[in-house]
Amino acid sequence: MSVDEISPGSWLYSSDDRQSIQIISLIQQGKYRVWIPSTDTVAIRENTSLSDIPSNYWVKERIIGISASEKLRDIIQKEPLISPFSSRILPLPHQLYALARAYASPRVRFLLADEVGLGKTIEAGLIMQELKVRGKISKILIVAPAGLIRQWRSELSEKFDEDFTIVIPGETAEASPEAWMRYNQIITSIDVIKPIEDRKGWTPEECYQYNRARFLAVTSINWDLVIIDEAHKTGGTSELVARYKLAKTLTEKSEHLLLLSATPHQGKTDAFLRLMGHLDPKRFRSAQEVEREVVSEYVIRTEKRNAIDAEGKQLFRKRHAQTIAVSLKESPLQHELYDAVTFYVKYWYDYAKREKRAGIGFLMVLMQRLVSSSTQAILETMRRRSSVVESSLVSCSNSPKDLEQMLETDTQELLEYLLQTSPSPLTEEYEQIQKILAIAERCTRTGPDIRSESLEAILREIISRESDSMVKFLIFTEFVATQTMLKEYLEKRGFSVICLNGSMDIEERQISLRLFSEKIQILISTEAGGEGLNLQFCHIVINYDLPWNPMRVEQRIGRVDRIGQNRDVEVYNLVYKDTVDERVWEVLNKKLWIILQELGFDKLSDILDSSEAEQNFDDLYMNALLNPGELQQKIDRLLNIIKSRANQERGYWDVIISDQELSPEQAYDLMHHPLPYWLSQMVHNLVPLSGGKIGSDLFGYQVLWPDGSKNYNLVFDFDEAQDPHSQLATLKTPQIQKILSEIVRVTETCDIPIIQLEGIGSVKGTFGLYHLRNSSGNIQVLPIFLDYQNRLFQTTAFKIWEILGRGTFQISGMTQFKEAIYLNLMNSVEQFCSNNVDSTSEKYPVLLLAVGDTA
Numbered sequence: 001m002s003v004d005e006i007s008p009g010s011w012l013y014s015s016d017d018r019q020s021i022q023i024i025s026l027i028q029q030g031k032y033r034v035w036i037p038s039t040d041t042v043a044i045r046e047n048t049s050l051s052d053i054p055s056n057y058w059v060k061e062r063i064i065g066i067s068a069s070e071k072l073r074d075i076i077q078k079e080p081l082i083s084p085f086s087s088r089i090l091p092l093p094h095q096l097y098a099l100a101r102a103y104a105s106p107r108v109r110f111l112l113a114d115e116v117g118l119g120k121t122i123e124a125g126l127i128m129q130e131l132k133v134r135g136k137i138s139k140i141l142i143v144a145p146a147g148l149i150r151q152w153r154s155e156l157s158e159k160f161d162e163d164f165t166i167v168i169p170g171e172t173a174e175a176s177p178e179a180w181m182r183y184n185q186i187i188t189s190i191d192v193i194k195p196i197e198d199r200k201g202w203t204p205e206e207c208y209q210y211n212r213a214r215f216l217a218v219t220s221i222n223w224d225l226v227i228i229d230e231a232h233k234t235g236g237t238s239e240l241v242a243r244y245k246l247a248k249t250l251t252e253k254s255e256h257l258l259l260l261s262a263t264p265h266q267g268k269t270d271a272f273l274r275l276m277g278h279l280d281p282k283r284f285r286s287a288q289e290v291e292r293e294v295v296s297e298y299v300i301r302t303e304k305r306n307a308i309d310a311e312g313k314q315l316f317r318k319r320h321a322q323t324i325a326v327s328l329k330e331s332p333l334q335h336e337l338y339d340a341v342t343f344y345v346k347y348w349y350d351y352a353k354r355e356k357r358a359g360i361g362f363l364m365v366l367m368q369r370l371v372s373s374s375t376q377a378i379l380e381t382m383r384r385r386s387s388v389v390e391s392s393l394v395s396c397s398n399s400p401k402d403l404e405q406m407l408e409t410d411t412q413e414l415l416e417y418l419l420q421t422s423p424s425p426l427t428e429e430y431e432q433i434q435k436i437l438a439i440a441e442r443c444t445r446t447g448p449d450i451r452s453e454s455l456e457a458i459l460r461e462i463i464s465r466e467s468d469s470m471v472k473f474l475i476f477t478e479f480v481a482t483q484t485m486l487k488e489y490l491e492k493r494g495f496s497v498i499c500l501n502g503s504m505d506i507e508e509r510q511i512s513l514r515l516f517s518e519k520i521q522i523l524i525s526t527e528a529g530g531e532g533l534n535l536q537f538c539h540i541v542i543n544y545d546l547p548w549n550p551m552r553v554e555q556r557i558g559r560v561d562r563i564g565q566n567r568d569v570e571v572y573n574l575v576y577k578d579t580v581d582e583r584v585w586e587v588l589n590k591k592l593w594i595i596l597q598e599l600g601f602d603k604l605s606d607i608l609d610s611s612e613a614e615q616n617f618d619d620l621y622m623n624a625l626l627n628p629g630e631l632q633q634k635i636d637r638l639l640n641i642i643k644s645r646a647n648q649e650r651g652y653w654d655v656i657i658s659d660q661e662l663s664p665e666q667a668y669d670l671m672h673h674p675l676p677y678w679l680s681q682m683v684h685n686l687v688p689l690s691g692g693k694i695g696s697d698l699f700g701y702q703v704l705w706p707d708g709s710k711n712y713n714l715v716f717d718f719d720e721a722q723d724p725h726s727q728l729a730t731l732k733t734p735q736i737q738k739i740l741s742e743i744v745r746v747t748e749t750c751d752i753p754i755i756q757l758e759g760i761g762s763v764k765g766t767f768g769l770y771h772l773r774n775s776s777g778n779i780q781v782l783p784i785f786l787d788y789q790n791r792l793f794q795t796t797a798f799k800i801w802e803i804l805g806r807g808t809f810q811i812s813g814m815t816q817f818k819e820a821i822y823l824n825l826m827n828s829v830e831q832f833c834s835n836n837v838d839s840t841s842e843k844y845p846v847l848l849l850a851v852g853d854t855a
Helices: 060-078 093-103 120-133 146-160 177-182 204-219 242-253 269-279 332-355 358-373 375-390 403-408 411-418 426-446 450-466 480-492 506-518 550-557 580-599 610-626 628-656 665-671 675-686 734-741 794-806 819-836
Strands: 011-014 019-028 031-036 041-046 109-112 140-143 165-167 185-188 225-228 256-260 319-326 473-476 497-500 522-525 540-543 569-576 693-697 700-704 710-715 751-757 765-773 779-787 809-816 844-852
Touching: 019 041, 060 675, 060 734, 060 765, 060 779, 060 794, 060 809, 060 844, 093 109, 093 120, 093 665, 109 120, 109 269, 120 146, 120 225, 120 256, 140 242, 146 165, 146 185, 177 204, 204 242, 225 242, 242 269, 256 269, 319 450, 319 580, 332 358, 332 375, 332 426, 332 610, 358 375, 358 411, 358 610, 375 426, 375 480, 450 473, 450 480, 450 540, 450 569, 480 497, 480 522, 497 506, 506 522, 540 550, 550 569, 550 580, 569 580, 580 610, 580 628, 610 628, 675 734, 675 794, 693 710, 751 794, 765 794, 765 819, 779 794, 779 819, 794 844, 819 844
Parallel strands: 109 256, 140 185, 140 225, 165 185, 225 256, 319 569, 473 522, 473 540, 497 522, 540 569, 751 844
Antiparallel strands: 011 019, 019 031, 031 041, 693 700, 700 710, 751 809, 765 779, 765 844
């Protein structure tokens, strides 16, 4: 094109920008200031890069790609919820309900109180995504238990492609305001930032200044969204508790807040009131305000029995449990060891009660559980205990850990701590330990524990019954020594085994879990190792030893009894016959479940605080050991306490239980939503036209984007995205956002393609696809179809748009875009605007695509 033909207002094709641009003005000879529609920016372009729009510009791929991209834009504008399309998961009905309910509130401040296993993390992730996609948040803080912070990061990365920075103890930046300001998305533990009481070598003033710096570092930030997991722990026993004070300050400064807890009340109205006060301190000032009408405004809860899938079917499978009693009489030496340890435990537990030595009492509780677990566990522990007593180490004889902290501590970690706690009469204990060691060493020389042999028999019976040589087993034990023994025992007998325990870091855990899911048959886990596991591909749980607290057993089973489990869950509980473990377990559990069923509860965690329950059950077992004749009386007393608590809790749950009826329709529609299809159509057709490339990859597509970046194994379908090797293309993908932001304008000086398509009858005319942008920047996509008699067919326009996006048409040639037709289309758009525009905004139409003679 000659320089003389270029004038302000002209539309030309820019080879630099691969699109049509508009001339604004001449700057100097051969250089022009131009407007680039795709980015809505002004730039300088040279005459050599400008030309008439080429005749081959309107190829079939461009028409398909633009039509598909505008289908996506139309979905974004019309769908009330976008976040499900920006994640790797297909939300379930109750999760969509939580998302819709939360986002309908202008200020998101809710307690997500679904039962364990219903995916509160996913609900929080969806709500977070919705707020992000809509541009309402950028600064996010997640506060989770220390053992779950890496799981949070992993889930948000895998399911939502969100990258969070972890701030944990030991990092020099943990007390620095710059660290909290530097990252927009942080996960931390409340114990990282709550005040310390003392530190070796520090004065009280130094502790105070350190605590103040840490407190201000995190609370001085204006967080857009704060998410607190296990939020019931921030209710505290009073307003002076550090966790409560820290949570209160954080929640007051955050615009949006999500509290997560399956057990928010736990029979403590004051603590529940303080918890709800985080959401709205003005509404929750006294116990009288904890009423259904008020609480229900802030609580989103679904129970397992009401949870359904996208087809309306019950979400969870049945559970079958049986107790296997192993007789110690078949191994006289093991029987002797059990009796010797029991005598030792009774003696020193009684001493601890008389002398008020809580640490010794806790240690004896663990010793009894150790001998019930395995010979190897009691042998290793007694060897270490012997060294402590022999060297007269009494490093923490007064047990400085407070009771609540002890009860919440992992069993193995608590054992390591308590082994250093010694009574005063060291010689007497030393002699008892030597006797136990001698018996234990004889046991190990005579062969494996009889319970190990019973376990092997159970495994082989199940394999035979299932007709599956690689059926997977999840085996739990409380102690690492038992875990190690079992691994060696089972591997020698041909089983493939891998272990999980609390000493493993996140990378080791992920490797172990991947191996278990892919090729290892048996996973042996401790309590700490099992925390946060999602193992729904396994349906058999074996409790090799039993925690005395039934709630811990429930948590173990919950690792496989989760969303996605497609088999009935089988549970096998191993106990020694005619021992305190069997007697208490059999009587207690039978009566517990009767009480829960009578009062309409599904599990013990609905009515008991975990630490409180731990102490109650420890006391019950030890009393049964010391005074077996009083067992029934002690059980009845504890059951009466539980029943009383259950009655209180029933009234509480009535306050927060939601009346919503979950519907599968929305989840079903999401499963069959066309968005992934339009996304694929847009990328496959527009990327090659813009200088990129698309080819097949092992698990999807290899994409070289126009900006030079690459994606491997890119997929567009939710089902394909379940493969861990794949990358899901979503509306959040930066390169896709860039394509959607690029708007190519059609002018009256362009040639337009002539197309033939089926499905609209014999009518002929001109189709136009418009953007209507209002003064707020919101875009509405409008298709228009006028026949050659200038009659508007709006329904036909939508049909043509669909057909163009799917590519079921042919281009037969090009024709001049006559000014009269251009103006008629524009008049129809303006008529639509005058009939539909609201009184507060004005529409600015932009023509994106025009085709003619569509019959």
